[in-house]
Amino acid sequence: MKKKLVLVGNGMAGVNVVEHVLKLAKDQYEITIFGQEPHPNYNRILLSSVLAGDTEMEDIILNDWDWYEKNGITLYAGHEVTRVDTEKRKVYTDNGLSVPYDQLLLATGSHPLMLPLPGREKDGVIAFRDMKDCEAMVEASRKYKKAAVIGGGLLGLEAARGLLNLNMDVSVIHLFDRLMERQLDREAAKMLQAELERQGMRFLMEKQTEKILGEKRVTGLQFKDGSTIDADLVVMAVGIRPNVRLAAESGFEVNRGIVVNDFMETSTPDVYAVGECAEHRETVYGLVAPHREQGAVLAKRLCGLDTPPYEGSVVSTKLKVSGVDVFSAGEFNDQPDTRSLRIQDEWKGIYKKVLLRDDRIIGGVLFGDTSDSASLFRWIRDRREMTDAIHAALAVTDSSDSGISPVREMEDADQVCDCNGVSKGQILEGIREKGLASVAEVKRYTKAGSSCGGCQPLVEQILQQELGEEYDRENASRTPICSCTDLTRDEVVEAIRQKRLTMVKETMNVLDWKNPEGCPRCRPALNYYLGMVWPREHEDERESRIINEQRHANIQNDGTYSVVPRMYGGVTSPEELRRIADVAEKYRVRMVKVTGGQRLDLLGVQKEDLPKIWSELGMASGHAYAKAIRTVKTCVGADFCRFGTQNSIQMGIDMEKKFEGLDTPHKVKMAVSACPRNCAESGIKDLGVVGVEGGWEIYIGGNGGVNLRGADFLCKVQTSEEVMEVTGAYLQFYRETAEYWERTSGWIERIGLEAIKKAVVEDQENCKQLLSRLEQVLSSRRDPWKKDASDSAIRQSLYEESRVSVSAEHGREGDI
Numbered sequence: 001m002k003k004k005l006v007l008v009g010n011g012m013a014g015v016n017v018v019e020h021v022l023k024l025a026k027d028q029y030e031i032t033i034f035g036q037e038p039h040p041n042y043n044r045i046l047l048s049s050v051l052a053g054d055t056e057m058e059d060i061i062l063n064d065w066d067w068y069e070k071n072g073i074t075l076y077a078g079h080e081v082t083r084v085d086t087e088k089r090k091v092y093t094d095n096g097l098s099v100p101y102d103q104l105l106l107a108t109g110s111h112p113l114m115l116p117l118p119g120r121e122k123d124g125v126i127a128f129r130d131m132k133d134c135e136a137m138v139e140a141s142r143k144y145k146k147a148a149v150i151g152g153g154l155l156g157l158e159a160a161r162g163l164l165n166l167n168m169d170v171s172v173i174h175l176f177d178r179l180m181e182r183q184l185d186r187e188a189a190k191m192l193q194a195e196l197e198r199q200g201m202r203f204l205m206e207k208q209t210e211k212i213l214g215e216k217r218v219t220g221l222q223f224k225d226g227s228t229i230d231a232d233l234v235v236m237a238v239g240i241r242p243n244v245r246l247a248a249e250s251g252f253e254v255n256r257g258i259v260v261n262d263f264m265e266t267s268t269p270d271v272y273a274v275g276e277c278a279e280h281r282e283t284v285y286g287l288v289a290p291h292r293e294q295g296a297v298l299a300k301r302l303c304g305l306d307t308p309p310y311e312g313s314v315v316s317t318k319l320k321v322s323g324v325d326v327f328s329a330g331e332f333n334d335q336p337d338t339r340s341l342r343i344q345d346e347w348k349g350i351y352k353k354v355l356l357r358d359d360r361i362i363g364g365v366l367f368g369d370t371s372d373s374a375s376l377f378r379w380i381r382d383r384r385e386m387t388d389a390i391h392a393a394l395a396v397t398d399s400s401d402s403g404i405s406p407v408r409e410m411e412d413a414d415q416v417c418d419c420n421g422v423s424k425g426q427i428l429e430g431i432r433e434k435g436l437a438s439v440a441e442v443k444r445y446t447k448a449g450s451s452c453g454g455c456q457p458l459v460e461q462i463l464q465q466e467l468g469e470e471y472d473r474e475n476a477s478r479t480p481i482c483s484c485t486d487l488t489r490d491e492v493v494e495a496i497r498q499k500r501l502t503m504v505k506e507t508m509n510v511l512d513w514k515n516p517e518g519c520p521r522c523r524p525a526l527n528y529y530l531g532m533v534w535p536r537e538h539e540d541e542r543e544s545r546i547i548n549e550q551r552h553a554n555i556q557n558d559g560t561y562s563v564v565p566r567m568y569g570g571v572t573s574p575e576e577l578r579r580i581a582d583v584a585e586k587y588r589v590r591m592v593k594v595t596g597g598q599r600l601d602l603l604g605v606q607k608e609d610l611p612k613i614w615s616e617l618g619m620a621s622g623h624a625y626a627k628a629i630r631t632v633k634t635c636v637g638a639d640f641c642r643f644g645t646q647n648s649i650q651m652g653i654d655m656e657k658k659f660e661g662l663d664t665p666h667k668v669k670m671a672v673s674a675c676p677r678n679c680a681e682s683g684i685k686d687l688g689v690v691g692v693e694g695g696w697e698i699y700i701g702g703n704g705g706v707n708l709r710g711a712d713f714l715c716k717v718q719t720s721e722e723v724m725e726v727t728g729a730y731l732q733f734y735r736e737t738a739e740y741w742e743r744t745s746g747w748i749e750r751i752g753l754e755a756i757k758k759a760v761v762e763d764q765e766n767c768k769q770l771l772s773r774l775e776q777v778l779s780s781r782r783d784p785w786k787k788d789a790s791d792s793a794i795r796q797s798l799y800e801e802s803r804v805s806v807s808a809e810h811g812r813e814g815d816i
C-alpha cells in the first residue's frame with residue numbers, strides 16, 4: 001500500500017519537493033497538499049513582474065489544477081491546517097477536515113512583517129506577498145495617486161517600480177542612509193538611488209515612521225522627526241517572519257524558524273520542513289535557490305535514496321527592476337581582515353567591488369554591468385584564490401574586452417540558473433540533444449530563466465558559444481507554444497492545415513510532441529486551433545478543455561459553482577426573473593448577484609444541481625466561464641436617454657445573438673454605448689461600439705482588468721449592418737491570428753493596429769472571406785447547457801460522479 005505524504009503549504013518550496021518525489025518514485029506516495037491561498041501553486045517571484053505590467057497573473061501559475069489531478073494529488077486549496085496530532089499522525093484544518101499522514105512536510109513560508117504602528121488597520125495599508133496584495137495595488141492605482149512604500153530593500157524597491165508603472169507618485173521610506181543595506185555597500189547603494197531617482201522614485205532616507213494618518217482610509221504618514229507626507233496607499237516591505245505557528249503549537253522545535261537538521265528533519269520523527277519556514281544551522285533563507293537545494297536533499301530522503309547532507313547555501317541576489325543591473329553575493333562590507341578590489345566607471349555607471357580575505361574571494365557587489373555575476377558567484381562559493389586572470393577579467397568595465405568569457409570559463413557542473421537549479425551541462429545537453437536554439441526554448445525545456453529571469457543573458461551567451469554562427473538572434477526570439485514542442489503557434493496551425501490534422505492526440509503524434517500527453521497549456525490550445533481551422537470537421541474534445549469549460553460553470557473558492565444565464569444586451573423580463581428567483585429558492589443558491597457585465601449570477605451552486613438548474617431556467621448559457629464571447633453590455637440609449645443618438649440596446653442584443661457561443665483565443669467582452677459619454681464603458685472592452693451623430697464608432701483591444709488598456713479607434717461606419725460586418729470580421733481575424741491564451745489587448749500590441757485595420761476595414765475582399773469563414777463556425781454552434789441537461793450519461797459522469805479530486809474543485813480555474 002502507498003504511504004501517505006501530506007504537504008502543508010502549496011508554495012514554491014513545498015511543491016518543488018513534491019515534483020522531485022514524483023520524478024524519483026512516482027508510485028511510492030499518496031500525496032495530499034493543503035494550501036491556505038485559493039490558488040494552485042504559482043511563482044511568487046514573478047508577482048513583481050505582474051505588478052510592473054510585464055507578465056499576466058495567469059502566466060505565473062507553475063502547476064495548474066490539471067497537474068494535481070493528473071498526478072493523483074489531492075489538493076485542498078483555501079484550507080488552513082490548524083493542528084497536527086503526532087500521536088494519531090493526523091492533520092486538522094480550519095474547516096473540520098482531518099487527514100492521516102505517514103510523512104508530514106511543513107512548507108508554510110513566511111508572513112510579511114507589519115510594523116505595529118498606530119493606524120496600521122486603516123484601508124489602503126497592505127503588504128506585498130501574494131496575488132491578493134498585487135491585485136489590491138493595481139486596484140488602488142486606479143483610484144488613488146500617491147503611494148508610500150516603507151522599506152528600501154529588494155521587495156520595497158520592486159514594489160515601488162511596479163507602482164511607478166501603474167502611474168502612481170511613489171515615495172520610498174527607508175530606515176538607513178543607504179538602500180538595500182543588507183546587500184549593497186555605500187557606493188553601490190548611492191548609484192542605485194541615483195538611478196531610481198532618475199526613473200521617478202522619491203526617497204525619504206533615515207526616516208522612522210511613527211503613525212499612519214487618516215480616518216477610515218490612510219491619508220498620510222507621520223515620522224518621528226515630526227514631518228509628514230501624503231499617501232493614499234501604504235505598502236509595508238520591511239522584511240519577513242517565518243510562519244512557525246502551526247509547528248510551535250504542535251510541539252515541534254522552533255527557534256526563528258522550524259529547526260531542521262542536514263536532512264530537513266524536524267525534532268519530531270517523520271516530520272520535515274523546507275523553504276522560508278525552516279531554520280537550518282541557525283539560518284533562515286528568504287530566496288528560492290537555497291530552498292531548491294534543501295528540496296533536492298529532502299526528496300531523496302523521502303524516497304529512501306542516498307543523498308549527501310544539505311550543508312547550507314551561499315546566496316546571491318539580483319534586483320528585478322528594469323534598467324537597473326545590481327548583483328550581490330557573500331560579504332561586501334570592509335573589515336579589518338579584508339582587502340578589496342574596486343572598479344568604478346562613473347561615465348558608464350559601472351561599479352564592481354570584490355572582497356578578499358587571505359586573498360580568497362569571499363563576496364562582491366556589481367552595479368551597472370552584471371555580466372560577471374555567474375563567474376563571481378562561483379568564485380565566492382568556491383572561495384577561489386585571486387589570480388591575475390581573474391583580476392584581469394574583473395578589471396575591465398566592458399566584459400567583452402576582458403578576453404575571458406564567463407561562459408567558457410564555466411565547468412559543466414556550474415549552476416547557471418540559481419532559481420531553478422539548472423547547470424551549464426544541462427543546458428548544453430538540451431542544445432546538443434534536443435536542438436534547443438533560443439532562450440525561450442531553453443527556458444521551456446530546462447526551466448532556466450523562468451523565475452527571476454536574472455540568468456537569461458548567461459543562457460544567451462551559452463547558446464551563442466555553442467551554436468556559433470548558427471545562432472540566429474532573430475530566430476531565437478521565436479516562442480514555441482509550450483515546452484512540449486519547439487513549434488510556434490503559426491507553425492502548428494500551418495501543420496494542422498497542411499497535414500489535415502483533426503484531433504488533439506493525432507496532432508501531438510504527427511508533430512512529434514516531446515511529451516506525448518501534452519500539458520495543460522497546449523491541450524486546450526490545440527483543441528481551439530483544430531476547431532478554428534476545421535469548424536465543421538473537428539469534434540470538440542471536451543477532455544482537452546480547461547476544467548471550467550468541461551463543466552460549463554465557474555468553480556468558486558469553496559468548491560461550489562456559479563451559473564450565469566445569457567441575457568441578451570443586459571435586458572431581461574419579469575417572466576425570466578420569476579424563473580431565476582424560483583430556481584434560486586429551490587436550489588438554495590447562496591447569492592444572486594448582478595455582474596459587471598449586467599447579468600445575474602447565481603453563486604454557490606452544488607455541482608450535481610447544475611444540469612437541473614440549466615433545464616429549469618430554460619435560458620441559454622452565458623458562457624461566463626469560457627474563452628469565448630462573453631456579454632455585450634449596453635447603455636439605455638436613444639429610447640430612454642436624452643443624450644442617446646442610436647439604439648444601443650438593440651445593437652447590443654443583435655451583436656450578442658449573432659456571436660454568442662463563439663470560441664475565441666481568450667475571453668471577449670463587448671459593449672455598446674449610444675453616445676460618447678460611454679455609460680457602457682465601451683472604451684475598455686475587447687470590442688466597443690459607440691453611437692455618434694450619423695453612425696457608429698468601433699473601438700478594439702480595450703481591457704479593464706489587471707493591465708488596464710484603453711481601446712483603439714478602428715473605424716466609423718454609418719449603418720447597423722456595417723457594424724455587424726466590421727465587428728464580425730474583427731472577431732474572426734482575432735480568432736485566426738491570436739495565440740490561444742492571448743487577450744485582444746496583447747494581440748493588438750503584438751501585431752499592430754494598422755495590420756488589423758487593413759485586414760478588417762480596408763481590404764474588402766479579405767473582409768468578405770473572414771465573414772464567410774465566420775458563418776461556417778456560427779452555423780455549427782450548440783448550446784452546451786441544453787446538451788448536458790438532456791444527456792443522462794454526461795450528467796452522471798460529469799456532475800453526479802466526481803472525476804476531479806476534491807482538491808481541484810477549489811478556486812477559479814480560467815480566470816486567475
Ligand SMILES: Cc1cc2nc3c(=O)[nH]c(=O)nc-3n(C[C@H](O)[C@H](O)[C@H](O)COP(=O)(O)OP(=O)(O)OC[C@H]3O[C@@H](n4cnc5c(N)ncnc54)[C@H](O)[C@@H]3O)c2cc1C
Pocket residue numbers: 008009010011012013014034035036037044045046047048079080081082107108109110128129130155243246274275276277285286287288289291320419452
Ligand atoms: C514580490 C516577491 C518577489 C520575490 N522575488 C524573489 C526573487 O527574485 N528571487 C528569490 O529568490 N526570491 C524572491 N522572493 C522570495 C520567494 O518568493 C520566497 O522565498 C519563496 O516563494 C518562499 O517559498 P515557500 O514555499 O517557502 O513559502 P511561500 O511561497 O510563502 O508558500 C507557503 C504557502 O503555505 C501556505 N500556508 C502557510 N501556512 C499554512 C497552513 N497552516 N495551512 C495551509 N497552508 C499554509 C501559505 O498560504 C503559502 O501559500 C520574492 C518574494 C516576493 C513576495
Ligand SMILES: NC(=O)c1ccc[n+]([C@@H]2O[C@H](COP(=O)([O-])OP(=O)(O)OC[C@H]3O[C@@H](n4cnc5c(N)ncnc54)[C@H](O)[C@@H]3O)[C@@H](O)[C@H]2O)c1
Pocket residue numbers: 115150151152153154155156158173174175176179180181182207208209237238239240285286287317318319320452
Ligand atoms: N529580487 C529578489 O531576490 C527579491 C525580491 C523581492 C523579495 N525578495 C525576498 O523577499 C523577502 C522580503 O523582502 P524585504 O525587502 O521586505 O526584506 P529585507 O529584510 O531584505 O528588507 C527590508 C528592508 O526594510 C528596511 N526597514 C526595516 N524596518 C523599516 C522601517 N521601520 N522603516 C523603513 N525601512 C525599514 C530594512 O532596513 C531593509 O532594508 C526577503 O527574503 C527577500 O530576499 C527577494
Ligand code: SF4
Pocket residue numbers: 635636637638641642643644645648673674675676677678679680
Ligand atoms: S452613453 Fe450616452 S446615450 Fe447611453 S446612457 Fe450614457 S449618456 Fe445616455
Ligand code: FES
Pocket residue numbers: 416417418419420448449450451452453454455456
Ligand atoms: S536565476 Fe532566476 S530564473 Fe534563473
